Amino acid sequence: MDLQRLSYQGGAGPDFNEQVLHKTILVGDSGVGKTSLLVQFDQGKFIPGSFSATVGIGFTNKVVTVDGVRVKLQIWDTAGQERFRSVTHAYYRDAQALLLLYDITNKSSFDNIRAWLTEIHEYAQRDVVIMLLGNKADVNNERVIRSEDGETLAREYGVPFMETSAKTGMNVELAFLAIAKELKYRARRQADEPSFQLRDYVESQKKRSSCCSFM
Ligand SMILES: Nc1nc2c(ncn2[C@@H]2O[C@H](COP(=O)(O)OP(=O)(O)OP(=O)(O)O)[C@@H](O)[C@H]2O)c(=O)[nH]1
Secondary structure, three states, X not given: OOHHHOOOEOOOOXXXXXXXXXXXXXXXXXXXXXXXXXXXXXXXXXXXXXXOOOOOEEEEEEEEEEOOEEEEEEEEXXXXXXXXXXXXXXXXXXXXXXXXXXXXXXXXXXXXXXXXXXXXXXXXXXXXXXXXXXXXXXXHHHOOOOHHHHHHHHHHHOOOEEEOOOOOOOOHHHHHHHHHHHHHHHHHOOOOOOOOOHHHHHXXXXXXOXXXXXX
């Protein structure tokens, strides 16, 4: 998908520049739906049609409100193709969060998750927030990766997991808001504030929306 159309300052408000910028990066194989996920989150729409691979990297700024606090996310959309890997690695280092996607209808995109995690551990900060997303959950009839397989892999690496659909919007907002909540908690934690566990939060929110799951 064409990044030219994505690189603008979305959701800016009056105190936009006063806030801490939280850099979040979308990674995963080419075609898993990174650009589509970002467009769905930012613009609430899905652009169907032929697939056009991202070239290079671009970002969208988005301000979200969590627990009454405005959190500014700078969301970077990377190209999944191998030939851009050295470019995207350079962006990992100052990322606070990484959303790692696979496509539930594409086995190799799931098999490659371990390699992505190895790269992330090599190039990103040790305490980077990672979330695993199994995208295209709307295409259940072409599913080759069971939801439990995603859960098991995520548990092995100690990261939260959910299935999403950039097409229907399923869990898209939840994924970004959960990341924003974790980043807000880390940046502004008050001494008397109870600790926030991202995985527990994601699990509780998934249960609440289990009415709409595709499994
Ligand atoms: N049905 C369905 N199709 C999707 C979904 N997400 C993305 N697609 C389609 O999958 C194709 C690839 O989507 P992109 O968002 O361009 O994938 P990408 O991960 O950004 O790919 P690269 O830019 O090459 O890294 C497009 O044809 C999208 O319309 C989804 O949740 N459901």
